Amino acid sequence: MLTEIAQKTRLAAQHLANLPSAAKNTAIEAIATSLESHADEIVAANTKDCEAAANEIAPALYARLKLDATKLKGAIVGVRDVGKLADPVGQIQIHRTLDTGLVLQRASCPVGVLGVIFEARPDAVIQIASLAIKSGNGVILKGGKEAIASCTVLVKAIKAGLAKSEVNPDAIQLLTTRSETSELLKLDRDVDLIIPRGSNEFVKYVQDNTRIPVLGHADGICHLYIDSAADFDRAIAITIDSKTQYPAACNAIETLLIHQSIADEFLPIIIDRLQAHGVEIRLSQLGHEILGHNGDLTIDLAIATDWATEYSDLILAIQIVPDLEAAITHVNTYGSRHTDGIVTENTTTAKIFLDRVDAANVFHNCSTRFSDGFRYGFGAEVGISTQKMPPRGPVGLEGLVTYKYQLTGSGHIAATYTGENAKPFIHRDL
Structure with a gap:
Protein backbone atom coordinates (compact mmCIF):
# COMPACT_ATOMS: atom_id res chain seq x y z
CA MET A 1 0.00 0.00 0.00
CA GLY A 216 18.74 16.36 10.02
CA HIS A 217 20.18 16.96 13.44
CA ALA A 218 19.94 14.73 16.47
CA ASP A 219 20.73 17.27 19.20
CA GLY A 220 20.30 20.98 19.79
CA ILE A 221 22.86 21.66 22.51
CA CYS A 222 23.56 25.34 21.92
CA HIS A 223 25.90 27.64 23.84
CA LEU A 224 26.31 31.34 24.55
CA TYR A 225 29.71 32.60 25.75
CA ILE A 226 29.90 35.90 27.67
CA ASP A 227 33.40 37.22 27.10
CA SER A 228 35.42 39.46 29.43
CA ALA A 229 34.84 42.32 26.99
CA ALA A 230 31.07 41.91 26.87
CA ASP A 231 28.64 44.77 27.35
CA PHE A 232 26.58 43.62 30.34
CA ASP A 233 23.23 45.05 29.23
CA ARG A 234 23.66 43.48 25.81
CA ALA A 235 24.80 40.18 27.32
CA ILE A 236 21.79 40.03 29.64
CA ALA A 237 19.27 40.74 26.88
CA ILE A 238 20.83 38.19 24.52
CA THR A 239 21.03 35.52 27.24
CA ILE A 240 17.41 35.96 28.29
CA ASP A 241 16.17 35.86 24.69
CA SER A 242 18.34 32.88 23.74
CA LYS A 243 16.96 30.84 26.66
CA THR A 244 13.42 32.04 27.31
CA GLN A 245 11.96 33.40 24.05
CA TYR A 246 11.03 29.82 23.05
CA PRO A 247 12.85 27.29 25.28
CA ALA A 248 11.42 24.30 23.38
CA ALA A 249 13.19 25.36 20.17
CA CYS A 250 16.30 23.51 19.07
CA ASN A 251 18.19 26.83 18.81
CA ALA A 252 17.57 27.86 22.43
CA ILE A 253 20.74 27.76 24.54
CA GLU A 254 21.30 24.95 27.01
CA THR A 255 24.63 26.16 28.42
CA LEU A 256 25.88 29.64 29.31
CA LEU A 257 29.65 30.14 29.52
CA ILE A 258 30.99 33.13 31.47
CA HIS A 259 34.57 34.43 31.49
CA GLN A 260 36.01 34.08 34.98
CA SER A 261 37.27 37.67 35.13
CA ILE A 262 33.71 39.07 35.06
CA ALA A 263 31.95 36.26 36.92
CA ASP A 264 32.02 37.98 40.34
CA GLU A 265 29.95 40.82 38.96
CA PHE A 266 27.99 39.26 36.10
CA LEU A 267 27.00 35.87 37.54
CA PRO A 268 24.68 37.10 40.33
CA ILE A 269 23.02 39.55 37.94
CA ILE A 270 22.31 37.05 35.19
CA ILE A 271 21.11 34.38 37.61
CA ASP A 272 18.69 36.88 39.16
CA ARG A 273 17.35 37.86 35.73
CA LEU A 274 17.05 34.24 34.56
CA GLN A 275 15.23 33.18 37.72
CA ALA A 276 12.83 36.09 37.26
CA HIS A 277 11.91 34.41 33.95
CA GLY A 278 11.37 31.06 35.66
CA VAL A 279 14.67 29.50 34.59
CA GLU A 280 16.09 26.71 36.76
CA ILE A 281 19.88 27.01 37.06
CA ARG A 282 22.48 24.23 37.11
CA LEU A 283 25.74 25.91 38.17
CA SER A 284 29.31 24.60 38.09
CA GLN A 285 31.38 24.17 41.25
CA LEU A 286 33.45 27.29 40.52
CA GLY A 287 30.26 29.23 40.01
CA HIS A 288 29.04 28.16 43.45
CA GLU A 289 32.33 29.28 44.98
CA ILE A 290 31.99 32.67 43.31
CA LEU A 291 28.40 33.06 44.50
CA GLY A 292 29.60 32.33 48.03
CA HIS A 293 30.99 35.86 48.05
CA ASN A 294 27.88 37.43 46.53
CA GLY A 295 24.89 36.45 48.62
CA ASP A 296 23.05 33.32 49.61
CA LEU A 297 21.44 31.87 46.48
CA THR A 298 20.23 28.31 46.41
CA ILE A 299 21.26 26.89 43.04
CA ASP A 300 21.61 23.27 41.93
CA LEU A 301 25.14 22.02 41.34
CA ALA A 302 25.77 21.08 37.71
CA ILE A 303 26.91 17.52 37.09
CA ALA A 304 28.80 16.08 34.13
CA THR A 305 25.68 15.11 32.19
CA ASP A 306 24.30 18.66 32.30
CA TRP A 307 26.87 19.81 29.75
CA ALA A 308 25.61 17.21 27.26
CA THR A 309 21.87 17.60 27.86
CA GLU A 310 19.28 19.23 25.62
CA TYR A 311 16.68 20.40 28.13
CA SER A 312 14.23 22.01 25.67
CA ASP A 313 12.83 23.66 28.78
CA LEU A 314 13.45 26.53 31.22
CA ILE A 315 16.63 24.91 32.53
CA LEU A 316 20.11 26.31 31.93
CA ALA A 317 23.57 25.01 32.81
CA ILE A 318 26.19 27.66 33.63
CA GLN A 319 29.94 27.10 33.45
CA ILE A 320 32.73 29.53 34.37
CA VAL A 321 35.71 29.41 31.98
CA PRO A 322 39.18 30.96 32.42
CA ASP A 323 39.56 32.26 28.87
CA LEU A 324 38.40 32.19 25.25
CA GLU A 325 40.34 29.01 24.53
CA ALA A 326 38.50 27.15 27.29
CA ALA A 327 35.16 28.45 26.01
CA ILE A 328 35.86 27.22 22.49
CA THR A 329 37.06 23.86 23.81
CA HIS A 330 33.88 23.46 25.88
CA VAL A 331 31.63 24.31 22.93
CA ASN A 332 33.45 21.98 20.55
CA THR A 333 33.44 19.18 23.15
CA TYR A 334 29.80 19.30 24.24
CA GLY A 335 28.05 21.16 21.42
CA SER A 336 25.93 19.52 18.77
CA ARG A 337 27.20 21.73 15.90
CA HIS A 338 23.87 23.51 15.81
CA THR A 339 24.14 27.13 17.02
CA ASP A 340 26.65 28.81 19.34
CA GLY A 341 27.23 32.48 20.09
CA ILE A 342 29.59 34.94 21.71
CA VAL A 343 28.87 38.29 23.34
CA THR A 344 31.88 40.61 23.23
CA GLU A 345 32.91 44.11 22.16
CA ASN A 346 36.32 42.78 21.12
CA THR A 347 36.11 42.11 17.39
CA THR A 348 39.36 40.12 17.36
CA THR A 349 38.02 37.76 20.03
CA ALA A 350 34.73 37.48 18.14
CA LYS A 351 36.54 36.59 14.91
CA ILE A 352 38.51 33.82 16.64
CA PHE A 353 35.30 32.39 18.10
CA LEU A 354 33.44 32.59 14.79
CA ASP A 355 36.29 30.89 12.94
CA ARG A 356 37.10 28.13 15.42
CA VAL A 357 33.75 27.01 16.81
CA ASP A 358 32.60 23.95 14.88
CA ALA A 359 28.90 24.62 14.33
CA ALA A 360 26.51 25.21 11.45
CA ASN A 361 25.56 28.58 12.92
CA VAL A 362 28.01 30.78 14.89
CA PHE A 363 26.82 34.20 16.08
CA HIS A 364 28.34 37.39 17.50
CA ASN A 365 26.31 39.73 19.71
CA CYS A 366 22.89 38.34 18.85
CA SER A 367 20.47 35.70 20.08
CA THR A 368 20.89 32.08 19.03
CA ARG A 369 17.17 32.12 18.22
CA PHE A 370 18.00 33.69 14.85
CA SER A 371 19.20 30.37 13.39
CA ASP A 372 16.01 29.74 11.48
CA GLY A 373 15.13 29.48 7.81
CA PHE A 374 12.36 32.07 7.99
CA ARG A 375 14.62 34.56 9.79
CA TYR A 376 17.43 33.91 7.31
CA GLY A 377 15.10 34.88 4.48
CA PHE A 378 14.60 31.33 3.18
CA GLY A 379 10.81 31.69 3.50
CA ALA A 380 10.72 28.51 5.57
CA GLU A 381 12.91 25.51 6.33
CA GLN A 406 24.31 17.43 -19.29
CA LEU A 407 26.79 16.92 -22.13
CA THR A 408 25.99 17.76 -25.76
CA GLY A 409 28.23 16.76 -28.65
CA SER A 410 28.08 16.13 -32.40
CA GLY A 411 29.40 12.62 -32.74
CA HIS A 412 32.32 13.02 -30.33
CA ILE A 413 33.96 9.81 -29.05
CA ALA A 414 36.36 9.33 -26.14
CA ALA A 415 38.96 7.58 -28.34
CA THR A 416 39.74 10.92 -29.97
CA TYR A 417 41.20 12.16 -26.69
CA THR A 418 43.33 9.13 -25.76
CA GLY A 419 46.46 7.48 -27.09
CA GLU A 420 49.67 8.79 -28.63
CA ASN A 421 47.98 11.43 -30.81
CA ALA A 422 45.30 12.36 -28.29
CA LYS A 423 43.50 15.58 -29.01
CA PRO A 424 43.64 18.01 -26.06
CA PHE A 425 40.53 19.36 -24.41
CA ILE A 426 39.77 23.07 -24.55
CA HIS A 427 38.06 23.30 -21.13
CA ARG A 428 36.87 26.89 -21.62
CA ASP A 429 34.11 28.26 -19.40
CA LEU A 430 31.34 30.00 -21.32
Whole structure:
Protein backbone atom coordinates (compact mmCIF):
# COMPACT_ATOMS: atom_id res chain seq x y z
CA MET A 1 0.00 0.00 0.00
CA LEU A 2 2.72 2.48 0.99
CA THR A 3 4.73 1.54 -2.09
CA GLU A 4 1.76 2.53 -4.25
CA ILE A 5 1.51 5.87 -2.43
CA ALA A 6 5.22 6.49 -2.98
CA GLN A 7 4.96 5.66 -6.66
CA LYS A 8 1.98 8.01 -7.08
CA THR A 9 4.01 10.70 -5.35
CA ARG A 10 6.95 10.10 -7.69
CA LEU A 11 4.76 10.39 -10.80
CA ALA A 12 3.30 13.66 -9.52
CA ALA A 13 6.81 14.88 -8.67
CA GLN A 14 8.09 14.10 -12.15
CA HIS A 15 5.37 16.30 -13.61
CA LEU A 16 6.01 19.01 -11.02
CA ALA A 17 9.75 18.99 -11.76
CA ASN A 18 9.09 20.21 -15.31
CA LEU A 19 6.65 23.00 -14.48
CA PRO A 20 7.77 26.60 -15.08
CA SER A 21 8.36 28.92 -12.14
CA ALA A 22 5.11 30.79 -12.73
CA ALA A 23 3.04 27.62 -12.41
CA LYS A 24 4.77 26.65 -9.15
CA ASN A 25 4.33 30.14 -7.72
CA THR A 26 0.64 30.06 -8.62
CA ALA A 27 0.33 26.75 -6.78
CA ILE A 28 2.05 28.20 -3.70
CA GLU A 29 -0.32 31.16 -3.64
CA ALA A 30 -3.22 28.72 -3.99
CA ILE A 31 -1.91 26.86 -0.92
CA ALA A 32 -1.73 30.10 1.08
CA THR A 33 -5.24 31.11 0.07
CA SER A 34 -6.63 27.68 0.89
CA LEU A 35 -4.97 27.68 4.31
CA GLU A 36 -6.57 31.05 5.04
CA SER A 37 -10.01 29.80 4.02
CA HIS A 38 -9.58 26.70 6.20
CA ALA A 39 -8.10 28.64 9.16
CA ASP A 40 -11.00 28.09 11.56
CA GLU A 41 -11.07 24.37 10.79
CA ILE A 42 -7.30 24.10 11.24
CA VAL A 43 -7.29 25.90 14.60
CA ALA A 44 -10.23 23.79 15.80
CA ALA A 45 -8.45 20.58 14.86
CA ASN A 46 -5.31 21.75 16.61
CA THR A 47 -7.29 22.63 19.73
CA LYS A 48 -8.61 19.07 19.70
CA ASP A 49 -5.06 17.71 19.46
CA CYS A 50 -3.86 19.98 22.25
CA GLU A 51 -6.70 19.01 24.55
CA ALA A 52 -6.01 15.31 23.97
CA ALA A 53 -2.29 15.79 24.59
CA ALA A 54 -2.60 17.98 27.69
CA ASN A 55 -0.69 16.42 30.61
CA GLU A 56 0.30 13.55 28.32
CA ILE A 57 3.40 15.02 26.64
CA ALA A 58 6.35 17.10 27.78
CA PRO A 59 5.90 20.90 27.91
CA ALA A 60 8.45 21.36 25.10
CA LEU A 61 6.53 19.00 22.82
CA TYR A 62 3.22 20.63 23.75
CA ALA A 63 4.61 24.04 22.78
CA ARG A 64 5.56 22.69 19.36
CA LEU A 65 2.13 21.08 18.96
CA LYS A 66 0.19 24.29 19.47
CA LEU A 67 -0.93 26.02 16.25
CA ASP A 68 -3.16 28.94 17.16
CA ALA A 69 -4.47 31.61 14.80
CA THR A 70 -1.41 33.83 15.27
CA LYS A 71 1.08 31.05 14.61
CA LEU A 72 -0.94 29.89 11.59
CA LYS A 73 -0.98 33.41 10.18
CA GLY A 74 2.81 33.59 10.50
CA ALA A 75 3.17 30.24 8.75
CA ILE A 76 1.03 31.46 5.85
CA VAL A 77 3.27 34.52 5.53
CA GLY A 78 6.14 32.05 5.22
CA VAL A 79 4.35 30.24 2.39
CA ARG A 80 4.03 33.46 0.41
CA ASP A 81 7.65 34.31 1.13
CA VAL A 82 8.67 31.01 -0.46
CA GLY A 83 6.71 31.99 -3.55
CA LYS A 84 8.78 35.17 -3.84
CA LEU A 85 12.09 33.32 -3.80
CA ALA A 86 14.09 32.56 -6.93
CA ASP A 87 13.38 29.18 -8.50
CA PRO A 88 16.23 26.84 -7.48
CA VAL A 89 15.54 24.42 -10.35
CA GLY A 90 17.24 24.74 -13.73
CA GLN A 91 20.07 26.96 -12.52
CA ILE A 92 23.18 26.51 -14.68
CA GLN A 93 26.09 26.04 -12.29
CA ILE A 94 28.70 25.08 -14.89
CA HIS A 95 28.71 25.93 -18.61
CA ARG A 96 31.92 24.76 -20.26
CA THR A 97 33.25 23.89 -23.70
CA LEU A 98 35.27 20.67 -23.50
CA ASP A 99 36.08 20.87 -27.20
CA THR A 100 34.55 22.47 -30.26
CA GLY A 101 30.94 21.31 -30.39
CA LEU A 102 31.23 19.40 -27.08
CA VAL A 103 29.52 21.45 -24.38
CA LEU A 104 29.01 20.56 -20.71
CA GLN A 105 26.40 22.02 -18.39
CA ARG A 106 25.67 21.29 -14.75
CA ALA A 107 22.06 22.16 -13.97
CA SER A 108 20.19 22.07 -10.67
CA CYS A 109 17.23 19.68 -10.46
CA PRO A 110 14.82 18.40 -7.78
CA VAL A 111 15.84 15.59 -5.43
CA GLY A 112 12.66 13.65 -6.26
CA VAL A 113 10.54 12.31 -3.39
CA LEU A 114 11.09 13.47 0.18
CA GLY A 115 10.01 11.52 3.24
CA VAL A 116 9.55 13.93 6.14
CA ILE A 117 8.89 12.47 9.58
CA PHE A 118 8.16 14.82 12.46
CA GLU A 119 6.71 14.66 15.94
CA ALA A 120 4.20 17.16 17.31
CA ARG A 121 4.93 19.95 14.81
CA PRO A 122 1.89 20.61 12.58
CA ASP A 123 3.40 23.86 11.30
CA ALA A 124 6.11 21.73 9.68
CA VAL A 125 3.46 20.51 7.21
CA ILE A 126 3.00 24.05 5.91
CA GLN A 127 6.70 24.86 5.65
CA ILE A 128 7.68 21.60 4.00
CA ALA A 129 4.81 21.51 1.52
CA SER A 130 5.57 25.00 0.21
CA LEU A 131 9.31 24.33 -0.05
CA ALA A 132 8.67 21.00 -1.78
CA ILE A 133 6.44 22.56 -4.42
CA LYS A 134 8.84 25.42 -5.09
CA SER A 135 11.79 23.01 -5.45
CA GLY A 136 9.83 20.59 -7.65
CA ASN A 137 9.76 17.70 -5.19
CA GLY A 138 7.02 15.36 -4.07
CA VAL A 139 6.77 14.78 -0.32
CA ILE A 140 5.39 12.07 1.94
CA LEU A 141 4.64 13.51 5.38
CA LYS A 142 4.44 11.46 8.57
CA GLY A 143 3.32 13.47 11.59
CA GLY A 144 3.28 12.40 15.21
CA LYS A 145 0.19 10.84 16.72
CA GLU A 146 -0.31 13.95 18.87
CA ALA A 147 -0.90 16.06 15.75
CA ILE A 148 -3.03 13.73 13.60
CA ALA A 149 -6.12 15.95 13.52
CA SER A 150 -4.07 19.07 12.77
CA CYS A 151 -1.99 17.44 10.05
CA THR A 152 -5.02 15.86 8.40
CA VAL A 153 -6.83 19.18 8.05
CA LEU A 154 -3.66 20.97 6.95
CA VAL A 155 -2.96 18.47 4.17
CA LYS A 156 -6.63 18.59 3.15
CA ALA A 157 -6.35 22.38 2.78
CA ILE A 158 -3.05 22.17 0.90
CA LYS A 159 -4.41 19.57 -1.53
CA ALA A 160 -7.52 21.71 -2.08
CA GLY A 161 -5.26 24.58 -3.05
CA LEU A 162 -3.15 22.44 -5.38
CA ALA A 163 -6.29 21.15 -7.08
CA LYS A 164 -6.80 24.69 -8.40
CA SER A 165 -3.32 24.76 -9.92
CA GLU A 166 -1.24 22.79 -12.42
CA VAL A 167 0.37 20.76 -9.62
CA ASN A 168 -1.06 17.29 -9.06
CA PRO A 169 -2.25 17.08 -5.40
CA ASP A 170 -0.66 13.60 -5.26
CA ALA A 171 2.67 15.45 -4.86
CA ILE A 172 1.74 15.86 -1.16
CA GLN A 173 0.86 12.76 0.88
CA LEU A 174 0.16 12.20 4.57
CA LEU A 175 0.75 9.04 6.62
CA THR A 176 -1.02 8.68 9.98
CA THR A 177 -0.06 5.38 11.60
CA ARG A 178 3.08 4.47 13.51
CA SER A 179 3.66 1.30 11.51
CA GLU A 180 3.96 3.41 8.37
CA THR A 181 7.08 5.07 9.75
CA SER A 182 9.19 1.91 9.68
CA GLU A 183 7.68 0.98 6.32
CA LEU A 184 8.58 4.39 4.89
CA LEU A 185 12.18 4.00 6.00
CA LYS A 186 12.45 0.85 3.88
CA LEU A 187 11.41 2.51 0.60
CA ASP A 188 14.93 3.22 -0.61
CA ARG A 189 13.84 2.66 -4.25
CA ASP A 190 10.96 5.12 -4.06
CA VAL A 191 12.06 7.80 -1.57
CA ASP A 192 15.19 9.85 -2.22
CA LEU A 193 15.72 11.72 1.05
CA ILE A 194 14.45 11.34 4.62
CA ILE A 195 14.13 14.46 6.78
CA PRO A 196 13.35 13.77 10.46
CA ARG A 197 12.26 16.56 12.80
CA GLY A 198 11.92 15.83 16.48
CA SER A 199 13.81 14.75 19.59
CA ASN A 200 17.40 13.57 19.43
CA GLU A 201 16.30 10.01 20.25
CA PHE A 202 13.80 10.09 17.41
CA VAL A 203 16.27 11.40 14.85
CA LYS A 204 18.87 8.83 15.89
CA TYR A 205 16.27 6.10 15.46
CA VAL A 206 15.61 7.26 11.90
CA GLN A 207 19.32 7.49 11.10
CA ASP A 208 19.89 3.96 12.39
CA ASN A 209 16.96 2.34 10.58
CA THR A 210 17.12 3.38 6.94
CA ARG A 211 19.33 3.10 3.87
CA ILE A 212 17.86 6.31 2.50
CA PRO A 213 20.05 9.41 2.94
CA VAL A 214 19.01 11.36 6.06
CA LEU A 215 19.15 15.14 6.48
CA GLY A 216 18.74 16.36 10.02
CA HIS A 217 20.18 16.96 13.44
CA ALA A 218 19.94 14.73 16.47
CA ASP A 219 20.73 17.27 19.20
CA GLY A 220 20.30 20.98 19.79
CA ILE A 221 22.86 21.66 22.51
CA CYS A 222 23.56 25.34 21.92
CA HIS A 223 25.90 27.64 23.84
CA LEU A 224 26.31 31.34 24.55
CA TYR A 225 29.71 32.60 25.75
CA ILE A 226 29.90 35.90 27.67
CA ASP A 227 33.40 37.22 27.10
CA SER A 228 35.42 39.46 29.43
CA ALA A 229 34.84 42.32 26.99
CA ALA A 230 31.07 41.91 26.87
CA ASP A 231 28.64 44.77 27.35
CA PHE A 232 26.58 43.62 30.34
CA ASP A 233 23.23 45.05 29.23
CA ARG A 234 23.66 43.48 25.81
CA ALA A 235 24.80 40.18 27.32
CA ILE A 236 21.79 40.03 29.64
CA ALA A 237 19.27 40.74 26.88
CA ILE A 238 20.83 38.19 24.52
CA THR A 239 21.03 35.52 27.24
CA ILE A 240 17.41 35.96 28.29
CA ASP A 241 16.17 35.86 24.69
CA SER A 242 18.34 32.88 23.74
CA LYS A 243 16.96 30.84 26.66
CA THR A 244 13.42 32.04 27.31
CA GLN A 245 11.96 33.40 24.05
CA TYR A 246 11.03 29.82 23.05
CA PRO A 247 12.85 27.29 25.28
CA ALA A 248 11.42 24.30 23.38
CA ALA A 249 13.19 25.36 20.17
CA CYS A 250 16.30 23.51 19.07
CA ASN A 251 18.19 26.83 18.81
CA ALA A 252 17.57 27.86 22.43
CA ILE A 253 20.74 27.76 24.54
CA GLU A 254 21.30 24.95 27.01
CA THR A 255 24.63 26.16 28.42
CA LEU A 256 25.88 29.64 29.31
CA LEU A 257 29.65 30.14 29.52
CA ILE A 258 30.99 33.13 31.47
CA HIS A 259 34.57 34.43 31.49
CA GLN A 260 36.01 34.08 34.98
CA SER A 261 37.27 37.67 35.13
CA ILE A 262 33.71 39.07 35.06
CA ALA A 263 31.95 36.26 36.92
CA ASP A 264 32.02 37.98 40.34
CA GLU A 265 29.95 40.82 38.96
CA PHE A 266 27.99 39.26 36.10
CA LEU A 267 27.00 35.87 37.54
CA PRO A 268 24.68 37.10 40.33
CA ILE A 269 23.02 39.55 37.94
CA ILE A 270 22.31 37.05 35.19
CA ILE A 271 21.11 34.38 37.61
CA ASP A 272 18.69 36.88 39.16
CA ARG A 273 17.35 37.86 35.73
CA LEU A 274 17.05 34.24 34.56
CA GLN A 275 15.23 33.18 37.72
CA ALA A 276 12.83 36.09 37.26
CA HIS A 277 11.91 34.41 33.95
CA GLY A 278 11.37 31.06 35.66
CA VAL A 279 14.67 29.50 34.59
CA GLU A 280 16.09 26.71 36.76
CA ILE A 281 19.88 27.01 37.06
CA ARG A 282 22.48 24.23 37.11
CA LEU A 283 25.74 25.91 38.17
CA SER A 284 29.31 24.60 38.09
CA GLN A 285 31.38 24.17 41.25
CA LEU A 286 33.45 27.29 40.52
CA GLY A 287 30.26 29.23 40.01
CA HIS A 288 29.04 28.16 43.45
CA GLU A 289 32.33 29.28 44.98
CA ILE A 290 31.99 32.67 43.31
CA LEU A 291 28.40 33.06 44.50
CA GLY A 292 29.60 32.33 48.03
CA HIS A 293 30.99 35.86 48.05
CA ASN A 294 27.88 37.43 46.53
CA GLY A 295 24.89 36.45 48.62
CA ASP A 296 23.05 33.32 49.61
CA LEU A 297 21.44 31.87 46.48
CA THR A 298 20.23 28.31 46.41
CA ILE A 299 21.26 26.89 43.04
CA ASP A 300 21.61 23.27 41.93
CA LEU A 301 25.14 22.02 41.34
CA ALA A 302 25.77 21.08 37.71
CA ILE A 303 26.91 17.52 37.09
CA ALA A 304 28.80 16.08 34.13
CA THR A 305 25.68 15.11 32.19
CA ASP A 306 24.30 18.66 32.30
CA TRP A 307 26.87 19.81 29.75
CA ALA A 308 25.61 17.21 27.26
CA THR A 309 21.87 17.60 27.86
CA GLU A 310 19.28 19.23 25.62
CA TYR A 311 16.68 20.40 28.13
CA SER A 312 14.23 22.01 25.67
CA ASP A 313 12.83 23.66 28.78
CA LEU A 314 13.45 26.53 31.22
CA ILE A 315 16.63 24.91 32.53
CA LEU A 316 20.11 26.31 31.93
CA ALA A 317 23.57 25.01 32.81
CA ILE A 318 26.19 27.66 33.63
CA GLN A 319 29.94 27.10 33.45
CA ILE A 320 32.73 29.53 34.37
CA VAL A 321 35.71 29.41 31.98
CA PRO A 322 39.18 30.96 32.42
CA ASP A 323 39.56 32.26 28.87
CA LEU A 324 38.40 32.19 25.25
CA GLU A 325 40.34 29.01 24.53
CA ALA A 326 38.50 27.15 27.29
CA ALA A 327 35.16 28.45 26.01
CA ILE A 328 35.86 27.22 22.49
CA THR A 329 37.06 23.86 23.81
CA HIS A 330 33.88 23.46 25.88
CA VAL A 331 31.63 24.31 22.93
CA ASN A 332 33.45 21.98 20.55
CA THR A 333 33.44 19.18 23.15
CA TYR A 334 29.80 19.30 24.24
CA GLY A 335 28.05 21.16 21.42
CA SER A 336 25.93 19.52 18.77
CA ARG A 337 27.20 21.73 15.90
CA HIS A 338 23.87 23.51 15.81
CA THR A 339 24.14 27.13 17.02
CA ASP A 340 26.65 28.81 19.34
CA GLY A 341 27.23 32.48 20.09
CA ILE A 342 29.59 34.94 21.71
CA VAL A 343 28.87 38.29 23.34
CA THR A 344 31.88 40.61 23.23
CA GLU A 345 32.91 44.11 22.16
CA ASN A 346 36.32 42.78 21.12
CA THR A 347 36.11 42.11 17.39
CA THR A 348 39.36 40.12 17.36
CA THR A 349 38.02 37.76 20.03
CA ALA A 350 34.73 37.48 18.14
CA LYS A 351 36.54 36.59 14.91
CA ILE A 352 38.51 33.82 16.64
CA PHE A 353 35.30 32.39 18.10
CA LEU A 354 33.44 32.59 14.79
CA ASP A 355 36.29 30.89 12.94
CA ARG A 356 37.10 28.13 15.42
CA VAL A 357 33.75 27.01 16.81
CA ASP A 358 32.60 23.95 14.88
CA ALA A 359 28.90 24.62 14.33
CA ALA A 360 26.51 25.21 11.45
CA ASN A 361 25.56 28.58 12.92
CA VAL A 362 28.01 30.78 14.89
CA PHE A 363 26.82 34.20 16.08
CA HIS A 364 28.34 37.39 17.50
CA ASN A 365 26.31 39.73 19.71
CA CYS A 366 22.89 38.34 18.85
CA SER A 367 20.47 35.70 20.08
CA THR A 368 20.89 32.08 19.03
CA ARG A 369 17.17 32.12 18.22
CA PHE A 370 18.00 33.69 14.85
CA SER A 371 19.20 30.37 13.39
CA ASP A 372 16.01 29.74 11.48
CA GLY A 373 15.13 29.48 7.81
CA PHE A 374 12.36 32.07 7.99
CA ARG A 375 14.62 34.56 9.79
CA TYR A 376 17.43 33.91 7.31
CA GLY A 377 15.10 34.88 4.48
CA PHE A 378 14.60 31.33 3.18
CA GLY A 379 10.81 31.69 3.50
CA ALA A 380 10.72 28.51 5.57
CA GLU A 381 12.91 25.51 6.33
CA VAL A 382 12.57 21.75 6.15
CA GLY A 383 14.85 21.41 9.14
CA ILE A 384 18.32 22.24 10.43
CA SER A 385 21.25 20.09 9.44
CA THR A 386 24.32 19.81 11.66
CA GLN A 387 26.24 17.52 9.32
CA LYS A 388 29.53 18.73 7.83
CA MET A 389 28.58 18.12 4.21
CA PRO A 390 26.12 20.58 2.64
CA PRO A 391 23.40 21.49 3.11
CA ARG A 392 24.22 22.73 6.60
CA GLY A 393 22.29 24.89 9.04
CA PRO A 394 18.69 25.90 8.27
CA VAL A 395 17.79 24.06 5.09
CA GLY A 396 15.58 25.87 2.62
CA LEU A 397 15.22 25.49 -1.10
CA GLU A 398 18.93 24.99 -1.80
CA GLY A 399 18.92 21.81 0.29
CA LEU A 400 16.09 20.28 -1.75
CA VAL A 401 17.81 20.37 -5.12
CA THR A 402 20.69 18.37 -6.49
CA TYR A 403 22.27 18.65 -9.95
CA LYS A 404 22.92 16.72 -13.11
CA TYR A 405 25.62 16.96 -15.76
CA GLN A 406 24.31 17.43 -19.29
CA LEU A 407 26.79 16.92 -22.13
CA THR A 408 25.99 17.76 -25.76
CA GLY A 409 28.23 16.76 -28.65
CA SER A 410 28.08 16.13 -32.40
CA GLY A 411 29.40 12.62 -32.74
CA HIS A 412 32.32 13.02 -30.33
CA ILE A 413 33.96 9.81 -29.05
CA ALA A 414 36.36 9.33 -26.14
CA ALA A 415 38.96 7.58 -28.34
CA THR A 416 39.74 10.92 -29.97
CA TYR A 417 41.20 12.16 -26.69
CA THR A 418 43.33 9.13 -25.76
CA GLY A 419 46.46 7.48 -27.09
CA GLU A 420 49.67 8.79 -28.63
CA ASN A 421 47.98 11.43 -30.81
CA ALA A 422 45.30 12.36 -28.29
CA LYS A 423 43.50 15.58 -29.01
CA PRO A 424 43.64 18.01 -26.06
CA PHE A 425 40.53 19.36 -24.41
CA ILE A 426 39.77 23.07 -24.55
CA HIS A 427 38.06 23.30 -21.13
CA ARG A 428 36.87 26.89 -21.62
CA ASP A 429 34.11 28.26 -19.40
CA LEU A 430 31.34 30.00 -21.32
